[in-house]
Amino acid sequence: MSPSISLTLNGAKRDVALDDPRVTLLDLLRERLALPGTKKGCDRGQCGACTVLVNGRRVNSCLTLAATLDGAEITTIEGLAAGDDLHPVQAAFIENDAFQCGYCTPGQIMSAVGLIAEDRAGEDLERIREGMSGNICRCAAYHGITLAVRQATRGSAGIKKDDAA
C-alpha cells in the first residue's frame, strides 16, 4: 500500500506512487523520475547542490521528504529553459563562465533564480555573494557566479537591455 502524492513537476501534473516513505525529493527526482539534473553533494543540507524550487521557494531537496509534498509545485533545472531558449540565469552562467565541472551548477542556478525572485540582493555584489553562500562550489567559480547573478538580475529587472557584453 504505497502512498501516492500528486505534484506539478516542471509545469506538468504528475501522480507519483511512493515506494518508500523514506524517499527524499532528491532521490525521488534522481532515482525514480529520471530527472538526474538535480545533484547530490552532501545529502545533509550543507552544500546546496540539490536546490530546487518548491512552490517558488528554493529548498534543499535532500532534506525534503517526498511524502510531505502532496500538491506542491516543483521546478528543477530541467524545467527552467523554455524549449530552446535558455533562462536568463542559464545564459548568464555560460557567458560569465560561472562553473567549471558543472556539478554544483544546477543548484547554483536554481538558487540564483530563487534569490532573484526573493528580490533581496538586487545588483549589490556583496549581497549576491551572501545570498548565494548556501551553494558550495568546490571548483570555486564564485567570481563568475556573482557576475552571472548580477547580470541576470539586471536582465530580469529590465534595467539594462544591452547587457550582452
Place this chain on the structure above:
Amino acid sequence: MPDTLDPHIRFGSNSGQPATRRDGVAKVTGTATFAADNTPEGLLYAVFAPAAIARGRVTSLDTAAAEAHPGVTHVLTPQNRPPLQGDPSDKPTMFSFRFEALQDDTVRYAEQPIALVVGETLEAATEGARLLSPHYETEKPRVGIDDAEPYGFEADAFGKPANTVHGDPDAGHGSAATSLDVTYETAPQYHNAMETHAVVATWDGDHLTLDMPSQALSMSCAGFAHYFGIPAENVTVRSPYLGGGFGSKAIPTGPYVLAILAARMTGRPVKMMLTRQQMFGPVGHRGQTRQRLRLGADADGKLTVIDHEGISATSTFDTFIEPAANASQGIYAAGALRSTHRAVALDVGTPGPMRAPGEASGSAALECAMDEMAEALGMDPLDFRLKNYAETEPGTGKPYSSKALRECYAQGAERFGWAKRPLQPGQMRDEHGHLVGWGMGTAFFPCPMFMADARAALRADGTALFETSAADMGQGAWTSLAQIAADSLGLPLDKVEFRAGHSGLPDGGVAGGSGHTATAGNALHTAGGDVVRQLGEIAAADPASSLHGAGNASFVARDGRLYIDGDDSRSDAFADILSRLGNAEIAGSGSASRDPDMAKQYAMNAHGAVFAEVRIDPDLCQMRVTRLVGAFAAGRIINPRLAESQLFGGMIWGISFALHEEARHDPRRGHIVNSDLAGYHVPVNADVHGLEVISVHEDDPHVNALGIKGVGEIGITGTVGAIGNAIWHASGKRIRRFPIRVEDLIRE
C-alpha cells in the same frame, strides 16, 4: 597578442580566443550526464559500511539484521566476499595504491569499508548498512604527526620523492650573516570534489562497463582489469564529465572494486555513490606536513642556503609522501639547496595527489619563510625575492625554457599598489578600525607532460572529427582541446566534432599535473598535422590540383584550404582535394609526450606572483581576504576565459588552504570529527572578494610544440604564503600553522 612562435603553429585563429564552454548548455540545463545520473534497467544499489574507528579489528557485524531488512539483497563481509583475481596490494599501474576491499577484518583508518550492502533501492541498502551495528576491538590510534616516529625511505617514481642537495648547504649556513630557522605545519586536507566518487558498474559476460568519473581513463581500465582478471580491452570507462577531481579520481579505489564485485556477483548493474562522510578516508587526501626551513643570507640579502626538511604523513599500509620540500628547488638563486623528506605512518587512509601536491604545502612554508627572512633583513619582501631572482635553474644551472616571472612581479605589484606598503607590520587600518595587511608570494609550478594519442579525420563535407580519451573535470578540456584541434586543420571551431571522455578512444593520458592540455592538445595537434601532410601529398601528386608538383614544400591549412607554406598564391580547398579523390575522409593520428632532449636542456616551469590584502577585526580576530591579485606566466593560453577560471579556482584553493581547510581527528577513536561540509570548511561565495588575475604573455618554444605550460594548479602556490604574510603584516603575528584560525591570533 604578438606571437613569435614558430609559424607552423601560428595559423590558429581559435587558440587564444575566449570561447564559451562547448559543454555549457548541457551543464546549465542539467543534461550533462555525471556517473551517478545513470540508472540502467535492473539497477541495484550498493552502500558500504564505514569503520567508525581508525585502528583495530571488527569483531562483529549484525549481518542477520541487515539481510532481514526489506529490499536488501546481499551483505558482503570479509567472511563471504568472493575472491578478486588481483590482490588489493598489487600495483598494476603507475598510479596504484593498496586499497581495502574486505580482504580481512583489520581496520586501518576510519571510513574504511568494513562491509557492503546491496539492495533494490538506495534507501534499503543505506538502512541495511546502518543495521550492521559493528563492534570493534580498538587500539590506540595514531593520527597526529607526533604519534609516530619519522622514517626515511628509498625514493621511487610515484609518491616517494628523492632527497636533493645542490651545492654545500652546511657551508651556506656557515657563511650566512643572517640565519632563520622556522617550522611550519599544514593540516590534512580532503579533496571533496562536489561530486562524490560514484560508479555504475555493468557486466556483460567478461566485459565490464564503468560509468565513473576518471582523470585517467586508459589507466583505470588497466587497473580494474587486473583486479578482475580480464584483459584491459574488456573494460570500458565512460567519463564524459567529472564533478571535480583535483587528483582524487585517477586511481582505482576499494569502494569502486567492491561495487564492481557486487555487479559481477549479482549479474545486475550496481550503482554506488559515496556519502560525503565516506570521502574522508578511502579516496585519498593531502597528508599533513611539518616543514623545517633553515635559510641563510649574506649581508647583501643574497640567499646562501635554503634547507628544507619535510615530514609528511602517510598511511600504515602504503606510501604517498607529500613532496613538500621539493618546492624549494628551482625557484630562488640560493648558494646551496637541500630538500629532504621523511614520513610518519598514521592510521589514516593513504594520501595521494591533491591539487598541486607538494608545491601547495611546500610553497606555503617557503613563501612565509622568505617573508620572515626579508623581515630579518629589513628588506621589502618583493625586493628580497628580486635580489634572489634565479636567471637559470638553481643547482643545475639549466636555462629556463621561458620565465616571465619578473614581469609577473612587476605587473602584479603595480596592479595591487604594492609600492605603498609600509615595511613594518601593524601600520594600516581601514575606516572600521580593522587591521590591514599586505603580503606576497611567488607562484611556481612545473609543467610536466604525460603521454597521449589522438586521431583526426577530415570529412568530405569539410568538417572534422577528433578523438582522444581526454577528461574534463572542469578545466575545460571539451572546449580548449577542440580549439587546438580546429587550429591544427585550420578550421573554424564549429566545424569540429570532438569526442573524449570514453576509454574506447585513443589514450588521452592523465588529467593531472596541469599537463593535460599540453599533452592531449599536442597529440591532437599532431594528428591534425598528419592529415595536413597527407592532404599535401595527395594534392602535390594530383595534376588537377593547383598545388600539383609542390613536392617537398610544406603545407599549411587555413580556412578550409591548403596553402604552400610561405606562398599564399597557391592553394587548394580541402573539399576539392577530397572530392577529386572520391574519398570519404582522410584519417590521421598523432601522439605527444615531453621531448627528452628539451627536458635535458631546459628547466620548465610556470611562474607567477600573488599579492594579498587581509583585514582583521582587532577584537574578534576574524580574518578576511579582501583583495587577491595574481599575475601568472604559463606559456600559451589556449582559452583565456577558461584559464582565468582555473587560476581563480586555484587562488581560492589558496584562501581555503590558508584559512579554512582542516580535517580534525578525534584522538581517542581516531576518526575525523568534521567529516562533512558543515564542519570541513571550504570557501563559500561570501569568502571571496576582490580577486584579479593578470595573464602575463609568455612564448615558450621549448616546452612543447604548442608552447603550453598549464594553469590548473599554480594558482594555489604563492597564494597561501601571500595570505599568511599579509596576516603578519596586519597583526605582527607569525602563525606557523595552516589553516590560520581565529584562536591562533587570540592566543599569540
